[in-house]
Amino acid sequence: MAIGALSNSRYNAVDEEARAEVDVLNSRLDRTSQLTKKIQASLGRLEATGQSVRDVAGPLNGETRRLQTLCKNVESVLTAIDRLRQPSDSKDDEEQIIRSGPEKAGLSNYLASIKRLSNSYKEMQTSNLRANQGTMAELTRLIKLGNSQLENHFDKILRAETPRSLEPLHYITKDKPFPVLSQDKVARLGLVYSHVAGDFPNSFDSSVARIYADVRGPYLAASLANLAAASVNTAKKKNPGDVYQAGANGIGTYTQAMEGIFLSEYDNICSIFKREDWGPILQATCQGAITELARTLRELNTHIKSHLTTDCYMAYEVTEIISGLSSNLDKRTGELKNSLSAALKPVRETAKSSLSELLEETRRKIGNLQTLSSDGVTPPVVAETMQRLISMVEFLGPISSIMISLGDGGWKPGAAGGGRTTEGIPSLASFDVGADGKELFAHYCLDTIDVLLTSLNQKSQMLLRNKSLLGVFMANSVVVIEHMIRSSELASLLDPRPDVLDQWRKRATAQYTDICKDLSVYLFDTIHTNRTKRPTSGHADSADSASVVKGLNSKDKDKIKEKFTQFNNAFDDMVAKHKSYNMEREVRVMFGQDIRQKLQPLYDRFWDRYHEIDKGKGKYVKYDKSSIAAVFASLGS
Template sequence: MASIDVNEADVIVLSEGLKKLDLLFNDINQSLSKVSSTTSTASQLFQPILKKNQQLNVLQYNIESSLNSVASVKDLANDASKHEIILEQSISKAGLKQYINAIHKIDDILEDLNERTNSNDTSEFAGMVTHLRELIFDGERNLQVYFNKLLNSIQPFDPQININKKIPFPYYDDEYLAQMSLILDYFENSTLNEQTVDLFIKQRVRLISQSLAFLEPFTKQITSGPNVPYQKGSSGVNSYTEAMLGFIANENSLIHDLYSKEAARQPVIFAKLCSPIIQTYLKIVKHNKQLLNDNRENTGLFSFELSDKVNDVLRSLRGNKIPEADILNAELMEIQRISHSLFQELFVYINTKTRTMSQLPSDNGVPEPTVDIMSKIRKFSEYKSGCLTTIQAISRSQWLPKDTKATWTVTKNQLEDYSGPSLLSIFFGDAIDYLLFGLEHRAQETLNPQHEIHLLSNKRFPNIQKIGFFLLNNLSLIHQIVQRSEINSILGTSGLQRLENLRKKYINYYVSDWRDLTSILLDQIFVDSSGKVSSKEKDQIKEKFKKFHDGFEDLVSRSKTYRISDPGLKKLLRQEILSLVLPMYERFYNRYKDTFKHPGKHIKYTPSELMNVLNSIVK
């Protein structure tokens, strides 16, 4: 057996050991690889579990947060449900105050909900927020519907019925006013405020417009026909204006009642409400102004009435900024220009009418022109208010006829008074002066065609008694019309004195022949100091008695043909003649009655007999 080297043996042993160690390392590496692979697999398996665990943690947090949030708004939801029950009822059933209070509470809950979630982002409770907002929206809409219902509790009506019966226009009772005020107060600071105000204006304008529509058809014509004179108060514009003024007064009161807490807004709302009403009225005024211009002869006097009505409307709008008021004022000025022309046109009418008189009436009474002219003057006086307003803008020279020889009875003191009443008195006095001037002028032209006309002097002229009687008859009718009409108050004391001066003038005309008769008895005295009358003078006395008797009987004969219907004038003329003739005759008679041996042969009347005759002549 061969011997083994120790070192070699060690090497062999070491090599064997290394081989085993290498195998061991390989096994270890394989094991480590397996462990690594297993660890990797385990890691992959745990990742979903960890992720799920994280998700569960988040979900747990969210659930806990949601539970906390729900717990925090649970009381709000419970409170909201109570008020929702009220809002689901009708306002009339729930009560207006309770209904409005419920809306306020819901609004407070919505605001509180936003605050509790620390922001306006309420996405966690989007459904609840949406529901609350819908409740508020529906509640406010129901308030507007109810407000509209309250407004419509008064429906359009025919205002003429109320005017005729003197019944006030319908107005809301206190309960309705209180409810409407509550609703308006609610919307005062709301985004729906203007919408609610517009609703109020719209409904009130509708009521007024539809009510006035009953009267509007009657404003289309001034008279029933083109040749029919206008009768005072017959225009439909009068009733329309009266009704409209009633509505304007109502609206003014209503706005003050409903907006008592908003004084600054009252004129604004009033202006918005009145504006469409005045627009319609403007169309009516313009239409009637055109009718006036088209037929001034028959409808001209209506301009005074229309001016008064437009003035009334403008006064009711004073202090409010309504654009249509300025336009209406411009229309008023044009209407007043028509009225201005009527003053001069009256004198043209008087002249034209008196010139148509071709002869005196057979009874020396009142001709047709006098009746027509006084009728026109009387109708003129019916518009005293409009005349007073208009006449202050014109002067006397604008109505007096040009190039006339008429005499005017107006005094200097009157002419120095420029007040409206004085000017109007002068105008009517001038019109009567001009009428009588025209009648006298035509009477002289007719009765004395070959003689000069005397109107400005005291000269006697033919037929002066007849003309005086004719003018006195006309003046008597004029005086009666004056006393029975508004002319009396318009003339006043100074104007009536003008009539009295005219009467004195025409009485002088009438008694002028009687005055001439008495002048026969005014000659020198025929009785000497011894009381005797010479034969020559006796003949003169006889002649005077004869002239007087002849003239007296002629005047008596003429005077008996005159018929006087006015008892006052009859008495006045009798007194004038008696006071003029009887004293003179009585004096002459008493002085010379014993001059003759046979007085009855030369003296026909004793003073008492003469008086009896005189009392019988004026019938």
Template structure:
């Protein structure tokens, strides 16, 4: 056992010796490597000390080289506009017509860019070049201004708007090609103007100024005739008291002309001034709007002293131009406030007209000193009827005006409610047709109540008062029935109750006179039971007369005589009175309804009182019926 164990120990010992020998070699190599690293470090320091200054100088040289290249590039850029000045100058001096507009505009753009590049360097050496280029640009822009103005003036001859309106011809606008050229020129002028503004010159908006001058005159001159015609056609002769009729002046054509020409101009400005078309359009329309404002002011001055007849012109102006301003705003986004300012005096006059119409209607009725003795109506009634019809025609502006005043406030002093704003763009929530019905009823009431009061003073008898009232009501009722516009406000319940009430009152006054013959047909004579006919039994006048005493017969004869006298007198008077056709028809039916049943009964019972001689019983039933039917 000892032998194998020793062999194993010997083998392990040998391996340890080998490892120890390898470890010694490793330590020796490590020492050598450390020595080599030390030497390398020393060598690196020596190299660094030698190469460092050379590397630093190389970096500085590279930076300097790059700076030199940049300076050369800047010099080349500075030389480019200077080198091109001669070429651009020849194009500019030749002018846009000779050079051609595209080439001319390109040259101006290059000059503009050159000015921008030169100005950005801010070098004193370039100031002369900047001045030369700006002078060249100014020369070019001045020539462009002349061309721009000339192109605008080619289409600046005034047109006749009425011709375009009646023939339904579109108002003229610039062709697409011309609008594009004008737009390019305007942009070039604006760009050049920006350089002028930086140099202290104020010509940065030259294109707009020229456009506004030329096109503003074109609009004003084209619309001037319509403005003048609106005034001339609205003027009245001194003795003309007729009510203004819708469309009888040139205001409608003026409105159509303004709308057509303004929309055409808005199309022009939107194609030429794409960055700010609304401002240019508004300023361009300024002269025409100033004329429009003066025209409305003159029309308003003519309306005020003739408010009863000419207030309808104010309503028509509002009805035409207020919606027009909304349409223009929806299409262009402009001008509504300008139209509102121009319309304000007319609007205030229209608002105050409501109380003026009421007060002057009543005043005119109170001033009546004589009335026709035959009960005929007077011109004031027919004038008021026409006024009512005209008021109903202008329902849209009137509803807006009345809504702004408030129900019943039109009875206040004229001008009391004329300071608030007004919007004619009615909506279902603000539109109240009842207001117009109430106002029209107040006019009717003011007229009839005042005339009836005058009739009580000037007409001595109630029947004539009744006829006068009935005739007046008939004229007003006929106006309502003949006008669908007015019928919507006074011809429907409950608003027709006012005229019906006056009609019933007038009828009652007139029929009081007919109660006298009616009273003669009532008898209180006692008859014996034997002589009284049974219900449904034929009446035997002979038997009834025989049953009467002489005294009762005399009373019956007296009643017939009194009836004949009163009836004949009323018939004569009835035929002598003036009655409107509907009044005569109405009263004839009412009189017949009163007299005929009573007379028929009375005649059936007592006509044998004079034994058919006709001395007492003057009329038989048929004759009386025919006479009553002829009333």
């Protein structure tokens, strides 16, 4: 019992202790639940409070940002207003500089002032505020005034440095370069140009570029005016019939001065203006001088056309000189070629057409001959024509160029095209790239000689009825031509060729020795003698001739006597006429040899057979073989 009671009391104590712990845990759980509820209630209240704060703080933040933006905008406007007020504030200062002009204010300071005014104007233009319109108008006025005064300053500097004219001969004769603008003035002009040109998309449109051409152009033209007049005056010879000589005209000096002064002017332009403006400004500046050159060349061309046979060489020389000027200037400047070619065109066209016109002039001169010398002397037109060809050799350079542009035979009447172009210069298409100008000139010479001899032959047949005289006349003409070729520079051009004169020489010889046919008739016989006693021709002696004559009947003897008599008369007449003709030495020798070759063998044969017809009395047989040989020999001396 006691043990059981003890056990029950222990169990009760443990149970109580457990219940006590449960109660503690329950108590803590209740407090935790209550605390959780309080926390949840606090979180709910906090969330509600945060939402209220957000509802209040959101609009305040946006407003703050708007205020910040407005503040910045206000600050920007104030800054802009300050900038906009600056030009207006400084306008009076800038206006004072502008009105004082670049000379008093100093060019650099003046240019800087205009630049500041331009910048201010651009800023105001960007702002587009109506309040600035008045100030912008004032700035525009000041800028225009400033630029105008700059132009005047440019003009004043340039005119001060530009004389009315200079004397080109002073620089040419002393081989001195033509003067250029001083470096100080070039620098000032360049500064003005750089500022003014910046306002123009095409700088050449700027007023200072036009001012330069307007000031320097008359200076160039005036400096060259005297030489232009001298070129025209030197074309007028004291004796209009004198043939033009190379260098006799002043055009060479004129163009030498033009080249020198143009190149000096180009140096000025390069020092002042921008690269893209050099060409147009040079063209505009030189235009007046080139216009005067064109007028001068037209006057020279009129003179040349009026005296073509004596002054055609001037056309060739002028063509060469102006072409050289154009080439030299083009190499240095790349400009003026077209202008110079246009100025040269009339003279060059005359030079080209002269080649065919001179051929026609030769025909015309010969056609107008009313008489020819009765002794066979050649007319002056032969020497004149050949002298013209000889003179042309001195101008072979330009003539070769003209020949190439015309093409082989382009100088003949009716030749198509002739290589002409509307620009007065040969086009590339008209050139035979393989053509040799000297070769073409040689062809022209041969054509001229052919025209000369053909025309002379036609005229001589009309005026000279005697064949022998015709032969002398033509042979003399051929020899005169040949002499003039061999004694001149034509020899190197024509000698390597087949002798084109041979056909004319042979024709003349045939005409002259045609009389031999008549004389030879007296030396032929058809008399039949005793064949057994007939001597071999050319080997008979006096005994043979005697036997031949002895075998003739009286009638045949009379015929032989008559033949000797007729031959003697005709031969003496032929010799007398031969000696009366005025022959060139070569012609006399040529004709004498030809007559001897045709008649002496016939006479010797006839004499061998029949000289005993008068038994040595000389009544019928006037010449023996040795005496007639001497006469034949004398024909060539």
